[in-house]
Amino acid sequence: MRARLLGVAILLGFGALRLPFELSLEKQQRALHYHGAKLDMSVRQQLTQMSFVAALSGFRSIVASVLALEAHTAWQRTDWGAVKVIYDTICAMTPRNIQAWDMGGWHMAYNASVSAREDSRTERLALRLRAEREYFKLGEDFYLRGIQNNPDRSMLYERLATIYRDKFKDPLKASEYFGLAAQQPDAMQYVHRFTVYELAKVPGREQEAYQRLRALYDKGEEEHLPTLLRLLGELEEKLNIPRDERRIREPSQHP
Amino acid sequence: MSDAPRSPRPRGFFLSRVNAIAANTLLELVRQKVFYFMLLFAAIAMGVALLASGMPFIEQFQVLKDAALGAMSIFSWLLVTLATAMILPKDIEDRTLYTMLAKPVSRFEYLLGKLAGVMLLLLVAMGLMGLFFAGALFIREHLAIAEALRDYGDGPDGQAAVAAIRQAAFTPTLLAALALIFTKSAICAALTLLLSTFATSWIFTVMISVVVYIIGHVQPVAREYWLEQSGEAPSMLLRAFLGFVSLIFPDFQLYNIIDEIVVGNAVPLSMFVQAFGLGLGYVLVYTIVGYLFFSSREL
Numbered sequence: 001m002r003a004r005l006l007g008v009a010i011l012l013g014f015g016a017l018r019l020p021f022e023l024s025l026e027k028q029q030r031a032l033h034y035h036g037a038k039l040d041m042s043v044r045q046q047l048t049q050m051s052f053v054a055a056l057s058g059f060r061s062i063v064a065s066v067l068a069l070e071a072h073t074a075w076q077r078t079d080w081g082a083v084k085v086i087y088d089t090i091c092a093m094t095p096r097n098i099q100a101w102d103m104g105g106w107h108m109a110y111n112a113s114v115s116a117r118e119d120s121r122t123e124r125l126a127l128r129l130r131a132e133r134e135y136f137k138l139g140e141d142f143y144l145r146g147i148q149n150n151p152d153r154s155m156l157y158e159r160l161a162t163i164y165r166d167k168f169k170d171p172l173k174a175s176e177y178f179g180l181a182a183q184q185p186d187a188m189q190y191v192h193r194f195t196v197y198e199l200a201k202v203p204g205r206e207q208e209a210y211q212r213l214r215a216l217y218d219k220g221e222e223e224h225l226p227t228l229l230r231l232l233g234e235l236e237e238k239l240n241i242p243r244d245e246r247r248i249r250e251p252s253q254h255p
Numbered sequence: 256m257s258d259a260p261r262s263p264r265p266r267g268f269f270l271s272r273v274n275a276i277a278a279n280t281l282l283e284l285v286r287q288k289v290f291y292f293m294l295l296f297a298a299i300a301m302g303v304a305l306l307a308s309g310m311p312f313i314e315q316f317q318v319l320k321d322a323a324l325g326a327m328s329i330f331s332w333l334l335v336t337l338a339t340a341m342i343l344p345k346d347i348e349d350r351t352l353y354t355m356l357a358k359p360v361s362r363f364e365y366l367l368g369k370l371a372g373v374m375l376l377l378l379v380a381m382g383l384m385g386l387f388f389a390g391a392l393f394i395r396e397h398l399a400i401a402e403a404l405r406d407y408g409d410g411p412d413g414q415a416a417v418a419a420i421r422q423a424a425f426t427p428t429l430l431a432a433l434a435l436i437f438t439k440s441a442i443c444a445a446l447t448l449l450l451s452t453f454a455t456s457w458i459f460t461v462m463i464s465v466v467v468y469i470i471g472h473v474q475p476v477a478r479e480y481w482l483e484q485s486g487e488a489p490s491m492l493l494r495a496f497l498g499f500v501s502l503i504f505p506d507f508q509l510y511n512i513i514d515e516i517v518v519g520n521a522v523p524l525s526m527f528v529q530a531f532g533l534g535l536g537y538v539l540v541y542t543i544v545g546y547l548f549f550s551s552r553e554l
């Protein structure tokens with residue numbers, strides 16, 4: 001009996017010792033955004049009871065993988081509503097999976113939007129364009145939520161910036177998000193240029209864009225890329241920069 | 256007064272006795288054909304590798320890694336829980352326990368040997384599953400590379416695609432993920448052994464072990480909800496209850512850094528070290544407590 005009591009005391013003592021350690025470890029993991037998974041009622045509604053129990057029991061990612069296969073089938077059926085709902089669930093379960101946010105956003109902003117614009121069942125162009133824009137917004141929403149959960153990953157900022165550039169035709173926001181992407185430690189080397197390229201398209205920001213383009217140009221030969229040379233030449237013309245201060249003597253032949 | 260020789264009381268701790276029991280335990284478990292589940296694992300790994308073929312390549316590898324590592328977690332957990340839960344009842348039923356303890360083998364050596372045998376079994380199983388997983392990953396990688404070269408040619412675009420595929424397929428952190436799965440299963444083995452030292456049937460041991468496993472995963476989620484998200488200040492009673500649950504049950508959510516590895520996120524080395532250290536602590540404490548319960552058990 002004494003041995004058993006000692007056993008229980010050791011268990012409780014170990015519990016008391018490890019609790020602060022576990023809480024500190026959990027805190028460290030939270031700081032790295034590890035514990036963002038939300039297993040709430042909206043997720044429960046999308047899963048069977050067994051899948052929900054599996055997700056609760058530490059098999060979240062395996063349930064998410066099964067759902068990814070389901071989403072792929074829904075995509076092949078062009079069932080965009082199902083694709084959105086399934087990716088919402090996947091992202092809620094594995095919020096640190098940037099591929100899931102990216103896939104959800106990409107399906108909405110690129111595939112579903114084009115499908116809506118070219119939907120032959122809707123005759124009026126205005127309605128099709130409105131539906132297209134709604135899908136852009138759904139795509140944007142995926143990326144914004146993805147960034148909230150993964151503020152340290154460059155890819156989501158970059159993809160969102162690309163949507164602002166190519167879909168919403170909003171160079172200011174595109175420039176802002178390319179800039180945020182460039183600040184992340186895993187940013188691709190070209191992203192910082194895109195920030196300035198987009199800024200050059202914003203009416204009223206030409207002077208700032210010109211200064212930044214010139215700074216890039218002055219960095220060295222490796223920055224003398226066709227787009228930069230073209231934009232710099234255009235802005236020098238537009239801003240009437242004196243000939244002797246210009247970096248581009250001849251108008252660029254590049255498109 | 257009888258002059259019959261009494262069986263000598265075990266003196267000291269001998270690693271050779273523990274090794275002998277561990278080797279025997281492994282042999283007994285292997286004879287029970289537990290490795291047949293490998294066929295199922297291989298089928299899952301290969302099935303997913305083929306099923307995912309239509310997806311974008313980064314997603315293909317992610318789904319394969321998720322499914323394979325998830326299946327590894329389930330199989331290794333089931334394997335150690337069932338194998339450990341049956342050890343003591345089987346030895347009692349076969350009377351081998353009495354024969355063994357009548358020899359100069361202490362109960363601690365016996366328990367440690369049995370646990371070491373299960374750990375060896377787990378190590379072999381993880382090694383085999385790891386090999387199947389590597390095989391599936393290798394096949395998927397080569398299929399994806401062939402596809403990329405067909406689509407983009409052998410030029411710079413094709414080479415860039417091949418490099419991206421190689422980067423997405425195998426990362427050294429996958430080995431850390433396997434080690435984490437091993438650690439988590441080792442905790443479950445030690446916990447199940449502790450339960451079986453006072454349980455009266457192996458079904459009871461398995462049931463309680465499964466319940467503890469689920470609570471271990473749910474309790475951090477529940478704690479977070481009650482303390483942070485419910486919108487109401489938690490009562491003293493609720494706080495006491497949560498504290499008690501946290502004190503008794505292990506926090507298995509801390510081992511979910513495997514998910515981070517699968518999706519390719521960087522995990523600091525210190526996080527692994529702490530998780531392994533914590534796992535070692537659990538195994539040690541559960542083994543010692545298991546011995547204390549076992550030492551006072553009437554056989």
